Amino acid sequence: MSDKITFTIDGVEVKAAKGQTILQAADEAGIYIPRLCNMSGLIPYGSCRVCTVIVNGRPQSACTQPAAEGMIVENETEELLTHRKNIVDMLFVEGNHYCMSCEKSGNCELQALAYRFGIAAPKYPYMFPNRSVDATHPDIFIDRNRCILCARCVRASRDLDGKGVFEFVGRGPNKSIAVNANARLKDTNLDITDKAVDVCPVGAIIKKRVGFAVPIGQRKYDTKPIGSEIEAQNK
Amino acid sequence: MSTDKSKRIVIEPVTRVEGHGKVSILLDENNKVKQARLHIVEFRGFERFIQGRPFWEVPVLVQRLCGICPVSHHLAAAKAMDIIVGGENLTPTAEKVRRLMHYGQTLQSHALHFFHLCSPDLLFGFDADPAVRNVIGIAAKFPELAVQGVMMRKFGQEIIKATAGKKIHGTGAIPGGINKNISIEERDDFLKDIDQMMEWSRGSVKIAKDYTIENIDMLAPFGSFDSSHMSLIRADGAMDLYHGGLRVIDFEGNKILDHVDYQNYTDYIAEEVKSWSYMKFPFLKSLGTDKGWYRVGPLARLNTCDFIDTPEAEAARKEFMAVTNGKPNNISMAYHWARMIELLHSVEKIKELLNDPDLQGTDLVVKGDRREEAVGLIEAPRGTLFHHYKVNEDDQVTMANLIVSTTHNNVPMNTAVTKVAEEYISGVPEITEGLLNRVEVAIRAYDPCLSCATHAMGKMPLVITLYDHAGNEIDKKSKQ
Structure with missing residues (x-):
């Protein structure tokens, strides 16, 4: 008996190792399932729901759902595209995302998804929340205006750095990323070399004084859309 | 009371950096001008909302003040941030690429102002039919000139793109230097067209010079x-x-x-x-x-x-x-001639820089001792631009003061408006199209950012309203 599982995504046969999620198997097969909170190397979290696919008729997050024999997965459908666009739209209006002056622009996964989905402007009203920044750390800057609550930093700090610098506090619209100190990032043991500093998909955790060092045209998503690196394996 | 018989004429909107201004002219009982003012009624708030932002973000953020000469704000802020990071002694490559960016911008901004916004007044006359007195009219009657204006502006914009990454609101200047140099290919693309730009610039100076000298008797006192x-x-x-x-x-x-x-x-x-x-x-x-x-x-x-x-x-x-x-x-109207001399100067400078191998240098950024307060100045197309910042030890901006060119020219523009009003309105209770345009012409000579923002088709959306002393509207003319 083969230890490989066979299932289909949009009618294409995909093989998966036992224990692999739909998203992991899709990546290996060169099929891009959009995602934000998921990141290779981090424990799947399933919070952003951008990777939602239809599995045997029911919506599931591809980053947490293990692949199973004979699954019929729908990925690139009009319905799912609309669903994903709505999520990205809501993430934009829920925070304060000013791409035009954000140093993450061109390297930002949220922005890149919006471009991939053809979102020119949000359709929902801006909420303009009152969010704080934390500039106290000598090397690292937190701008909560841009945080999308993906928990990558929470997971990376806890699971990869063994530190647990970040955690969420609050609920609903008041939920925000917090640090394991009284108030300030500089009172934590976060270090510039920590993995947690590198995983933010947006410009919420940035290394200080890097700014706009990479010119326009040479940034990650300037020439190729997000996901194309996965799709390239399929060529 | 004498004011019982005074009248107030309001021109609204006149527009500003990105917004609206108005002109109000107060007449006495004999319809003589008592007072004329250019009011700026828009508030921007940039100085407040950049507080708390990291300093390296500022050159990219503040340039959003304007879409016509954002490079001025980009570079003035970058010059201040050079000092903040102790990198004000730029490498030759960094300084020359920034200068190239700046001359490219001066070229495109001056070309825009002269050809798109002002040439209709100069070539058709202040009293010409407003339906013709615009950039479309120029394109119809002087097609070669219109093309030159567009192509010179394009050349300047391409220079900005090569140095800043985008034609509008790029990121090229960073604290202590720049983020890219100019490749040989980029340089050669510009060198191919530079002699054409030189020729057109000479022609532009000639148009402005000839116009000024031929009309010196009328222009010398006009709003001067x-x-x-x-x-x-x-x-x-x-x-x-x-x-x-x-x-x-x-x-x-x-x-x-x-x-x-x-x-x-x-x-x-x-x-x-x-x-x-x-x-x-x-x-x-x-x-x-x-x-x-x-x-x-x-x-x-x-x-x-x-x-x-x-x-x-x-x-x-x-x-x-x-x-x-x-x-x-x-002479207020001599601004146009002066502006075209600077356009020629900018093209000469661009040519000089393009032939300088330092543009291909790879030493782009310098840093030294961190400082907490700095001022960056630059000669923007419209005049001296001041950026003044304080930055705390956490790298956040705590204070910003920007004095933009149009602000320096505040009293001068008010004075020019007063002069024109005294000459053309005193004793004339009714507002004429000629008056309306003469007020615009005087303001426009200063190339305030406001005229550019709303004026792309050679028209300001001016509304002049005439009020009596009690505030009742007695006459209104608009030019949409």
């Missing part, structure tokens, strides 16, 4: 007045649009300030606030609010400099100064 003039000046007295010390001369050319280190500008310049305008009124402290105002921009720069360091623009400057026998030129 004696004033001081301010600009940056190179150490040897040459015009320098990117860097230098502050020089201020009076209307006769006597130096009031010379080679002043602008880091100490607050020792010399203060700003007055008036209740009727959101735009402040800068003035020289030594002369006070009444006499301390001055003009900035192309006319001021031609007046303050001892010479221009490119040969063709220098020859043009000498012709310009000969009109006033070498004394400062105080």
Whole structure:
């Protein structure tokens, strides 16, 4: 008996190792399932729901759902595209995302998804929340205006750095990323070399004084859309 | 009370940096002008909302003040942030690429203003049919000129794209330097067209010169007045649009300030606030609010400099100064000629820089001792631009003060409006199209950012309303 599982995504046969999620198997097969909170190397979290696919008729997050024999997965459908666009739209209006002056622009996964989905402007009203920044750390800057609550930093700090610098506090619209100190990032043991500093998909955790060092045209998503690196394996 | 019989004429909107202004003209019982004011009624708030932001973000953020010459704000902020990171002694590559960016911008901005916004007034006359007196009319009657204007602007915009990454709101200047140099391919693309730009620039100077000299009797008094003039000046007295010390001369050319280190500008310049305008009124402290105002921009720069360091623009400057026998030129409408001399200078400078191998250098950024306060100045197309910042030890901006070119020209524009109103409105109770346009022409000579923002088709959406003393509207004319 083969230890490989066979299932289909949009009618294409995909093989998966036992224990692999739909998203992991899709990546290996060169099929891009959009995602934000998921990141290779981090424990799947399933919070952003951008990777939602239809599995045997029911919506599931591809980053947490293990692949199973004979699954019929729908990925690139009009319905799912609309669903994903709505999520990205809501993430934009829920925070304060000013791409035009954000140093993450061109390297930002949220922005890149919006471009991939053809979102020119949000359709929902801006909420303009009152969010704080934390500039106290000598090397690292937190701008909560841009945080999308993906928990990558929470997971990376806890699971990869063994530190647990970040955690969420609050609920609903008041939920925000917090640090394991009284108030300030500089009172934590976060270090510039920590993995947690590198995983933010947006410009919420940035290394200080890097700014706009990479010119326009040479940034990650300037020439190729997000996901194309996965799709390239399929060529 | 005498005011019972006064009348107020309001021109609204006149527009500003990105927004609206209005002109109000108060007439006495004999319909003589008592007072004329350009009110700026828009508030931007940039100085407040960049507080708390990291300093390296500022050059990219503040340039959003404007879509016509964002490079000015980008570079003025970057110059201040150079000092914050201790990197104000830029590498040759960094300084030259920034200068290239700046001259490209001056070229495109001056070309836009002259060809798109002002040439209809100059070529068709102030009283021409407004349906014709616009850039479309220029394209119909002077198609070659219209094409030249568009192509020169395009050339400047492409220079900005090559140096800043985008034609509008790029990221090229970073604290202590730049993020990219100019490749051989980019350079060669520009060199291919530079001689054409030179030829068109010479032609532009000729148009402005001929127009000014042919109409000097009408233009000399039009919205004109004696004033001081301010600009940056190179150490040897040459015009320098990117860097230098502050020089201020009076209307006769006597130096009031010379080679002043602008880091100490607050020792010399203060700003007055008036209740009727959101735009402040800068003035020289030594002369006070009444006499301390001055003009900035192309006319001021031609007046303050001892010479221009490119040969063709220098020859043009000498012709310009000969009109006033070498004394400062105080004619408002001479701004146009001065602006075209700077356009020629910018093209000459671009050519000089393109042939400089330092543009291909790879040493892009320098840093040194961190500082907490800095001032960045640049000669923007419209005049001297001040950016003043304080940055805390956490790298956050705690204070910002921006004095933009149009603000320096606040009193001068008000004075020009008053002069035109006195000449053309006094004794005339009804507002005519000619009056409407003459007010615009006077304001437009100063190329305030406001005219550009809403004026792309050669029209300001002016509305003039005539009120009686009780505030009742008695006449209204609009030019949409």
